[in-house]
Amino acid sequence: EADIYQTPRYLVIGTGKKITLECSQTMGHDKMYWYQQDPGMELHLIHYSYGVNSTEKGDLSSESTVSRIRTEHFPLTLESARPSHTSQYLCAITTGDFADTQYFGPGTRLTVL
């Protein structure tokens, strides 16, 4: 298991605001991921990182950006939120076992009005 923390858990904001979703882990894992999930739909990978100063875009195009300055933190930023960004955002890590099992954080439910 892995301890993954996401803040805030819920966020309601107005259009045009800049927001940062926080994701942190305490076990020093290199691989971290951001997924976006709409209700009743599958998870879509939007960003991932294999270590400090490493960030890549995922399968689903996203207007968000990420940074990985420290191993423990992998924040996601939206410069100007829009209603289309309303979704659940899940952070995950892999522990590097043979199957690269992913462990997910509790998620952030974002609503943009």
Next chain:
Amino acid sequence: KNQVEQSPQSLIILEGKNCTLQCNYTVSPFSNLRWYKQDTGRGPVSLTIMTFSENTKSNGRYTATLDADTKQSSLHITASQLSDSASYICVVSDRGSTLGRLYFGRGTQLTVWP
């Protein structure tokens, strides 16, 4: 096209009953298949993982099966409890390594009634 299809989309059962959820995939190459449980408003939690050579894996009241020839998997829940109410997601990996991709199903929403 690599896809993961789950059925049924939703299911309602009475407490104490058994149920089986299905997952069909077209992912190739195949490395492993996992079942996750996702409670409402929470992140998914891994239940089982199976590689190509495994055809069954249990975790308490959860038993997963895999038929790699037909590319089908099932998750059987025995003696259901109210806490089993959740979305169950099938995830297939094509390489299971740093370069591998994960393919997610949309999940089966299970509701257990008292």
